[in-house]
Each structure stands twice: as structure tokens, then as C-alpha cells.
Amino acid sequence: MFEMFDKIKKIITSPAATLATFVLAVALLLFSSIGGARAALTYFSETYRTRVQMQDIGVTLEENGRSVSWRNYDTNKSDGTWDESTGALLTKMLDKGEKLKIGAEYPEELAVRNSGTIGQYVRVSIYKYWLDGDPADADTNKLRGLSPDLIHLHLANIGGGGWLEDEAASTPERTVLYYSRMLAPDETSPLFADSFSIDGMVATKVTQTTTTEGGLTTITTTYDYDGTHFCLEAKVDAVQEHNAQDAVWSAWGRRVTVDNGVLRLADAE
Numbered sequence: 001m002f003e004m005f006d007k008i009k010k011i012i013t014s015p016a017a018t019l020a021t022f023v024l025a026v027a028l029l030l031f032s033s034i035g036g037a038r039a040a041l042t043y044f045s046e047t048y049r050t051r052v053q054m055q056d057i058g059v060t061l062e063e064n065g066r067s068v069s070w071r072n073y074d075t076n077k078s079d080g081t082w083d084e085s086t087g088a089l090l091t092k093m094l095d096k097g098e099k100l101k102i103g104a105e106y107p108e109e110l111a112v113r114n115s116g117t118i119g120q121y122v123r124v125s126i127y128k129y130w131l132d133g134d135p136a137d138a139d140t141n142k143l144r145g146l147s148p149d150l151i152h153l154h155l156a157n158i159g160g161g162g163w164l165e166d167e168a169a170s171t172p173e174r175t176v177l178y179y180s181r182m183l184a185p186d187e188t189s190p191l192f193a194d195s196f197s198i199d200g201m202v203a204t205k206v207t208q209t210t211t212t213e214g215g216l217t218t219i220t221t222t223y224d225y226d227g228t229h230f231c232l233e234a235k236v237d238a239v240q241e242h243n244a245q246d247a248v249w250s251a252w253g254r255r256v257t258v259d260n261g262v263l264r265l266a267d268a269e
Helices: 002-012 135-141 244-252
Strands: 020-030 058-063 066-073 082-085 106-113 120-131 151-155 163-165 174-179 193-198 206-213 216-223 229-240 256-259 262-265
Touching (some): 106 151, 120 151, 120 244, 151 174, 151 229, 163 262, 193 229
Antiparallel strands (some): 020 229, 058 106, 120 174, 163 174, 206 216
């Protein structure tokens, strides 16, 4: 916690006058059917307002053409509060009563919209993992022995389409993307994902145990993913266009270059 506040202090006192907003949409589904979808905003310190002269900045996560989560700063509000809403991904994926089909591909078109009034650069962090138990306590209930690679979110427009994958920051559980161009006010990025599925391999992952009693040997087969939950998160955050190169470094700790409005990832240090 102290490290978090130290980081925030460094950001708000930076000469780059960095401003970041965060949106997090979480999908939590049962292994065989949708249920218990939740979402929560990433921690954000309101002390940003005390050191940064804000225009109307905002960022929205779009899913299949609808706004699912957003956080917008409105200077017209006298109390300086945020207009924000957190949603859940994949809630419209299945029809009422329909069961999730393992191996089937479902449309999941994700994009970012600049819902503010100033230009900005955006980053998306995607997290995939398996849970057992209360999703509110993900750190405790995360099943680290199960493969996030079996949760498929198909990425779109990587490279030539404008989105850059930061391979140095990515892991099997986390994928980090940057949009290489400045998003103008009310502009929506190209899709960074277009479909979702659960790999059919989950049905083949089993554990067998052998017990012998009274000369009788019993082999018990347990499906490793039976009864588990999968979790898909998409977190969007943004920095203002002005002095973007230093702003990205200050807010996200990533070296980039910005030339003629195009952001490029520098070699990892």
C-alpha cells in the first residue's frame, strides 16, 4: 500500500503533469454457464485533481458497440466528482437459458473510445485466470495451476491495425496493448479483440488417483477444470496528448517515442 502511494506521489509531482484515468470491466463466469459477473474500478487517487489542471478527460471501454465501463472527468461539476460506471463483459454473450459451449467461438468486439474533450493515448491490460471460490477474494482463490492460455480472447488489429502488444510486459496471465495513435475526442479505436472462447482442451485435463483396499484397486478420474470459474478482465487507462512521451513514462513506467502523433514502444530496458 505504501508503495502505491509513493508511486502516485511521483506521478502527480512529475513535470510532465501526467493525468491518467482508469476503467476496468470484469467478466466472471461459471465453467458451464454464465453467472456471477462482476466489475470493479481500479484504484484511483483523487489527489490528482489538486496538482493537475484538467480539461474534460475521459475513457470508455466499448463491447460489441455498447459502452460497458467508463470514467469521465466533468469540469462542469462543482464538486469535481467523476462520472463513472463499471460493467461486466460477456453478459450479453448467451441467450437466456443458453449454456456456454466449450470450444465454441463467440463475438466479443472490444474497443476504446475517448469520451473526454482532449486528445489522449491509451493502454489496455487484459487479464485471464481461473478461480475457485468467492470471486471477491481473487488473490486467495486464484487457481495458479490452471492454464490461462485456455481462455481465448482473440486479439485484432495488432501491428498494422494500430495496436501494439508490449511483449516485454506480457505474461500468460496478462497481455498489455498500446494504441499507437492519439485518440481525438469522441473517437473510437479499432477493435483490439473480436472473439472469445474456452479451449476444448479443458475437457481433456484430468487427474487420476489410485487407491487399493481389500485387494480391489480403484482408479478415480477428476476433471481439473470441473466447477471452476474463469475470469476475463480488460483495464483501460489513458494519458493526455500533451507531452505524451514523458507522460507515458511517468504514469506507466514504459519508455516510448512519439513522433508526428505516432507512439512506438522503445526497446525494453
